[in-house]
Amino acid sequence: MNDENLGPTGAICYDLPSPYIPHAATGLLHLPRFIAKIRKDLKGELPASYQRNYCRGFDRFLCLHLGVDPEDVIKVVREAGSDEAAFESKLLTLFPEDYRVAKWNRELVQKGMSEMGQEALQKAKESMLAGHRTDIISFADVLDLDEGRIH
Secondary structure: OOOEEEEOOEEEEOOOOOOOOEOOOOOOEOHHHHHHHHHHHHOOOOOHHHHOOOOOHHHHHHHHHHOOOHHHHHHHHHHHOOOHHHHHHHHHHHOOOOOOHHHHHHHHHHOOOOHHHHHHHHHHHHHOOOOOOOOOOOHHHHHHHHOOOOO
C-alpha cells in the first residue's frame, strides 16, 4: 500500500515518522525518518517530491554530524533486509562511539531559526499556504505540517 496523497509540495507520505521521533538505540532525532525513507526508496516507493532532499537536507546534516556517508547507511539498510537486530547492530557499528545526541537534536529542532533560515522557512510556509502560521517555527515543523501531524 502506498500511503501518500498530493499536496502543495507534491506527493505526501503520511507514513514517514516525524523528524521529532528519536531513534530507540541512539536517541538521535530524524534517524528513524531517514531509515524509513531509505526503505521506501529501496522498494521504489519514495515519491519524486521526497527525492529532492533524499540524502540531502536533514539526511545529509545528520550524516555529516555522525561523520558517515549517506550511501553507507543505505548499504546497511539494504544488506540487513528485514532482520532488525542485524540492521541495528550494523548501523551502530557504522556510527561513531559518541553520537553527540544533545548537539544534533538541538541543531535539528532549531533549523530555520537563524535570520537566513527564517527567510527560507517563510518561503516554505508560503508555498504550503501557511505563511500566516506563527506556530511553525522550524523546518521540522514544516515536515510535520506537510504530513498532517500539525493541523
